Amino acid sequence: MSGPREKTLRLRVLALLLPAALAFAPTGCGELSNDELNRGVESLSALAAQGQLVAGGVARDATKTTYARAMARTLGEEAQHEAEKLADATLEEPETADQRHAAVAVAGEIAGLLSELQTFPGDERHGALVQKHLAEAQEKADAIVAQLSGDAP
Amino acid sequence: MRAIFKIALGIIAAIGGFLDIGDLVFTTQAGALFRYDLLWAVVLGVVGIAVYAEMSGRVAAVSGRPVFDVIRMRLGFGMGLVALVASTFVNLLTLAAELGGIAIVLELLFDAPYSMFVVTGAVALVGIVALLPFGGIERFFGYGGLLLLVVVATVYHQDPNWGDVAHGFVPTLDSSALYLYFVVGVFAAALMPYEVHFYSSGAIEEGWSEQNLKENRLNAIVGYGIGGILSVALVIASGYLFHPLGVEPNDLGTVALPMQGAFGETGLLLALGGMLFCVGGAAIDSSFAASYNLAQFLGWEWGRYQGPRRAPRFTASWLVFLLLGIAIAQSGINPVEITEYSVVFSVVALPLTYLPVLLIAGDRSFMADYANGRVATTLGWLYFGVIVVLAAAAIPLLLVTNAGGG
Amino acid sequence: MKGEGEIYVVHRLLDEQICDSEGRRVGRVDDVELRGDPPRVTALLVGEGLYPRRLPRRLARLVRRISGPERWGGNALRIPWEEVDELTSTVKLRKKAEDLGLGMGDDPERWMVRRLPWN
DSSP states (O other): HHHHHHHHHHHHHHHHHHHHHHHHHHOOOOOOOOHHHHHHHHHHHHHHHHHHHHHHHHHTOOHHHHHHHHOOOOOOOOHHHHHHHHHHSSSSGGGHHHHHHHHHHHHHHHHHHHHHHHOOOOHHHHHHHHHHHHHHHHHHHHHHHHHHHOOOO | OOHHHHHHHHHHHHOSSSSSHHHHHHHHHHHHTTTTTTTHHHHHHHHHHHHHHHHHHHHHHOOOOOHHHHHHHHHHHHHHHHHHHHHHHHHHHHHHHHHHHHHHHHHHHSSSSSHHHHHHHHHHHHHHHHHSHHHHHHHHHHHHHGGHHHHHHHHHHOOOOHHHHHHHHHHOOOOHHHHHHHHHHHHHHHHHHHHHHHHHHHHHTTTGGHHHHHHHIIIIIIIHHHHHHHHHHHHHHHHHHHHHHHHOOOSSSGGGGGHHHHHHHHHHHHHHHHHHHHHHHHHHHHHHHHHHHHHHHOOOOOOTTTHHHHHHHHHHHHHHHHHHHHHHHTSSSHHHHHHHHHHHHHHHHHHHHHHHHHHHHHHHHHHHHSSSHHHHHHHHHHHHHHHHHHHHHHHHHHHHHHTTTO | HHHHHHHHHHHHTTTEEETTTOOOOEEOOEEEEEETTTTTEEEEEEEEGGGGSSSSSSOOOHHHHHHHHHBBTTTTTEEEGGGEEESSSEEESSSSSHHTTTOGOOOOOOOOOOOTTTT
C-alpha cells in the first residue's frame, strides 16, 4: 500500500468517526429564532396536511383502521412534540410572541384532532369532520407563517 | 417464451427485495420536497449499483473471491480492518433500521406494540432462514417485493404531467444544501454496499463459474432495473401527492399514502405488503452481509449452505448481529432516523469497499479474459469519482441540513 | 531480479485464504516466514496472535488486548511450506485441518462442549 493513498484513506476514516460523534451529540435547545419558529409552524402545516390525507381515507372508508389509527397516533405525537418545543423555547425576537402563542394553540388543536382520529379510526363521519377541521387548522398555520414572513426584515 | 419467464424469475430471486427502508424513506422525502427534480439522482444510483454488482459478481464467478476477500487481499490487513469495521458499523445500523421498519409496517397492519413486533419479526426471519433453502429465501422476498408494483400502477392512475417528470431526469444542481443532501441520500440509498456484498457471497454459495457471467449481467441490468423503476415510481407518486400539499414524510407509513389515495384499502395493503417483504429481505441481506464480511476477512468457514455445524463461528456471528440489531431497534430511536444515518455513513465508507473490487475486476492476472472491458472500465472509474465526491460531501451536508430536517 | 520474485511471492501469499485438503476454509495467511540468503518462504503463519504485527503501534496494542500475546500452537500457528499443495485463488494444503492444528475455531466439538453447562 502506498503511503499517500493510505493517508487519504485514514483521513476518510477520521471524517467518518469524528462528525459521527458530533452528529449524535444532542442539539442545544432553548433559543428560538424567527427562522426556527417559521420552520416549526411549517411543519405543523405539513402535519395537518398529512392528517387530512389519513382522515380522508377514513371518511371514504378507503383505508384500514389499524393503519389510520397508527398514523394518527404518530402524527399526533409529532404535533404534540412540536407544541411543547414551541412553548418551552425562549424567543430571540419578543415581537413574535403573539405568533408563537398562536402556533402553540394550533399545534394543540392539530394534536387533539389527530387524537380523535386515533380513537375513532373506523368512523366515517368522524373522519370527515376531522378532515375539515384539520384543513382549518392548516389555514391558521399558513396564516401564522405569512405573518412571520411579513414581520421578517 | 418460457425461457424468458424462467430468466425473469431467476433475476427476481437473485435480487430478492429490490428496495429497502433507505430507498423507501429517501425517495418519498425527495418527491415530497422536490417533486420530480431528483429523478436523475435515483437513476444515477441505480446504474451505480448495477455496475458495482456486476463487477463483484464477475469477480466472484471467475476468481472465487467474494468482496471482503478482495478487500483484504488488495488493501492488506490494516486498511482492510478499517474497511471491515466501517462496513460492520454501517451494516449494523442498516440492520437495526430494517428490523425497526418491519416492526413499523406490522404495527400499521396489526394492533400490537412496536417492541413486540421487533422481536416477532426477528424470530420470523430466523425461522425463514432456518427452514428455507438459500434460493428459496431470495425467491420469497423477491416475489413478495413485487407487490410494490402497485406504486407503478398508482403513478399510471395519477397521470402526472409527463413533461415535468421527464424534466426531472435531466441532472440539475441546485445550490441549496437540502437539495444536495437529498442527491447524496437518494444516490446512497440506491447504492447500499451490503446488497452487493450479499450478492457476491451468494454467487459463491451458488457455485458460480464463468458460465454464470451472462446471468450475472442480466441480474445486474434487469434486476436493478426493476428496482430503479420502483424507486422512480415512488418519487413520482410521492411528488404528485405530497409536494403540492406541503406534506413532510417523516414516517414510514407515509410511503403508502399515495397508494391508498389511488386504490383505497387494496392499494394500501398491497403497498404495505410489498414494503414488508422488501424491508424483511433487506434485514436478511444486511445481517448476512455483516457475517459474510467478518468471516471472509478473518478466513473462517462461511456460508448459509455450510450450516451451523460446519460454520459455527459464522452462524454465531449472524445471531449476535441480529441480537445487536434488535437491541438498537428497541432503543427508542426512530428507525427512520437510524435509516438517515445508515444511508449517509454507508456512502462515506463506500469508496473503501468499492475501489478494491474495481481494481481486481480490471486486473487481467486475476480475471484473465473476463477483466473489465472498455465500457466497464469507463463506468467503473466514473462511478468511483462520483462516489468519492459524494462521500466527502455526505457528512457536512448531514450536519448542515440537520439530517434533512431543514 | 530474484529478490523481486521473492517479494512477489510474499505479496501473492499474504492475506490469502487457506483451505485444507478437503476444501475447508481454515484461516488466512496472516504472515509469511522467510529464511536464508537469498530469502525463501519457509512457512506460512496463521492466527489472531499475529494481527498486532500487521498494525500500526497504537492499534496493535488494542488488538493484542483482544487476541492475546503470540502463543505458538495456540493463537499463532506455523504451517511449513512443504504442506502447501497448490496456490490458485486459495492456498491449498496437503493435509486435513486437524492434522495441522488449523480451523480449531470452527471445530464443532469445541462448540458443543462449550454449550454444556457443567464443562
